[in-house]
Amino acid sequence: MTARSVKKRLRQAACGLLALLLSSQGWSSPALTAEDIPSLRRDYQLYQAWSLGRNYYFGTTLKKDRIMALAWQLIYVSLLPERYPDKNTLLSFYQQGLSSSQYAEAKSKAALLKEKYHLTDALSEAQLAIAYRVRDEVNAWDKLDLGLPPQAVSAHFNHWLQWLAERGNRALALVLDEQASRLNREKKFPIVYGQVVIRGPEPLGMVQSNISLSPEGYFVTQAADHSLTFALPGYQPVVIPVDNRSIQRVGPVVLKKRSHSQGTGVVGRVLPWRGLQYGNIVLTLDETNTIKQSDPWYHPVIPLTVTPAGEFYATGLVPGKYHLYITTAGVSTAIHFTAKEGEIRGLSLIDLRARAGESKAGKA
Incomplete structure (x- = not known):
């Protein structure tokens, strides 16, 4: 399959997905209310903590740091509802290869970070359900x-x-x-x-x-x-x-958010891709003149959906310049692109197989 055909297929798939999303929203979904705000804010913090843990683990935009990776994953797990499925298994990936003293250090750092950023309250099951229901209602705010x-x-x-x-x-x-x-x-x-x-x-x-x-x-x-x-x-x-x-x-x-809609987004594919345990993708808006400090907590990342086949997409973007950072199979790259109002930006196939030492034959 050629890069052009992959790009065409992904754009068509994304447009079909957008049509489905837009048709399923609004009429049957209850409106966003002021009571939903705490749930959405905590849900946002949850994603930010999860993303920082992965960023430190893979060294995507931050210096690789296994202790900080585990610290942020500890925070992420602590913010989940008590009865979240398989909650107790979510630390094993980050703990592997670390000593008991390193785990203790990560736990201590997690406690300090939670206090610094006021991340002390876990979401309830009801709050997480609310966040899932209304998080994509981009214009309701x-x-x-x-x-x-x-x-x-x-x-x-x-x-x-x-x-x-x-x-x-x-x-x-x-x-x-x-x-x-x-x-x-x-x-x-x-x-x-x-x-x-x-x-x-x-x-x-x-x-x-x-x-x-x-x-x-x-x-x-x-x-x-x-x-x-x-x-x-x-x-x-x-x-x-x-x-x-x-x-x-x-x-x-x-x-107030800059002009945005579900019809503004990006779609693409990266190869090789073996899953979230072997790679990481980070999408950020270029706001170099906005963020004045280096603390990564204040550098929000944009939620990105990644499939097991390495296809990725994000919708509801504001028009502007973006950076896409990818770490997979031991190699890294950065893609810069511009999103325009009402456009799903289709990126060419991001093919890193040669750099990763893999054959392109029979893989698409």
């Missing part, structure tokens, strides 16, 4: 009621704190009040307060900003730069100028 405070409330700092306290956030309100008092005593003006929300599943900790945010997205801080910046890969960046008033409300800052 635009219409979702995020439960923000009325402008008349948020315009006054004390009223805003009272609103938070009345909704189960009393401890947070006390912390924010103390932060404002400290800044006022130290005359660190202008003081700004507000909240950042994301119309999407990414955790708020992934937002890049020139100010510190709480895990819930709230902030009370000095605007030393007289402007606030907020960015997240795949989302429209937000820049807010700040005047010289002593204390002022900002926002709410709502990060």
